Amino acid sequence: KQEVTQIPAALSVPEGENLVLNCSFTDSAIYNLQWFRQDPGKGLTSLLLIQSSQREQTSGRLNASLDKSSGRSTLYIAASQPGDSATYLCAVEGGSEKLVFGKGTKLTVNP
Amino acid sequence: GAVVSQHPSRVICKSGTSVKIECRSLDFQATTMFWYRQFPKQSLMLMATSNEGSKATYEQGVEKDKFLINHASLTLSTLTVTSAHPEDSSFYICSARDPTLGRAEAFFGQGTRLTVV
Numbered sequence: 001k002q003e004v005t006q007i008p009a010a011l012s013v014p015e016g017e018n019l020v021l022n023c024s025f026t027d028s029a030i031y032n033l034q035w036f037r038q039d040p041g042k043g044l045t046s047l048l049l050i051q052s053s054q055r056e057q058t059s060g061r062l063n064a065s066l067d068k069s070s071g072r073s074t075l076y077i078a079a080s081q082p083g084d085s086a087t088y089l090c091a092v093e094g095g096s097e098k099l100v101f102g103k104g105t106k107l108t109v110n111p
Numbered sequence: 112g113a114v115v116s117q118h119p120s121r122v123i124c125k126s127g128t129s130v131k132i133e134c135r136s137l138d139f140q141a142t143t144m145f146w147y148r149q150f151p152k153q154s155l156m157l158m159a160t161s162n163e164g165s166k167a168t169y170e171q172g173v174e175k176d177k178f179l180i181n182h183a184s185l186t187l188s189t190l191t192v193t194s195a196h197p198e199d200s201s202f203y204i205c206s207a208r209d210p211t212l213g214r215a216e217a218f219f220g221q222g223t224r225l226t227v228v
Contacts, residue, residue, distance in 0.1 A: 004154070043221040044204070046216045103153060
């Protein structure tokens with residue numbers, strides 16, 4: 001059974017700092033990995049999707065990497081801003097199109 | 112990107128009543144939609160897979176008679192929580208992906224906060 005772990009559970013940083021969020025998964029037989037952002041009481045916003053054959057994806061200040069063999073992914077946020085404050089979720093997809101989520105990292109960027 | 116709309120965003124109901132939540136794909140047709148449930152500070156947990164024109168597939172431990180799913184058209188899936196109890200209070204969220212894009216990113220609705228009193 002696939003399990004996804006995100007570390008840290010919470011992170012508080014000053015504005016402008018670069019930061020890394022971590023995601024690990026137990027079964028390396030994944031189809032893809034997706035990072036989401038969730039604001040309080042809201043739905044999920046897709047940030048980046050990495051296919052299993054890819055090593056990284058970039059979108060603006062965000063960069064996500066994938067090391068499938070070791071079961072790890074990182075989300076790098078450059079020059080963090082208060083508007084980046086949210087919970088970041090990692091999810092992996094196996095062969096059945098079902099997503100398995102981690103519990104998320106709650107990020108607070110202080111002005 | 113693809114848009115998935117969920118309604119209502121919040122609902123309060125009395126114990127014993129039923130509540131219907133709608134999930135719509137606005138700019139694509141979705142043969143499959145997924146329903147998740149999220150408890151505070153917990154992961155999203157898949158409840159069921161909604162299949163257009165056929166029965167939903169429920170995850171282990173999810174009561175199909177309590178959580179009725181109907182996917183009557185290619186753009187609409189509904190989740191009905193029947194005979195709701197306070198323990199059903201949770202955040203329910205649906206997702207879908209555009210099948211013309213292959214197994215691309217999944218898009219999620221805004222979620223529904225259900226409170227049963």
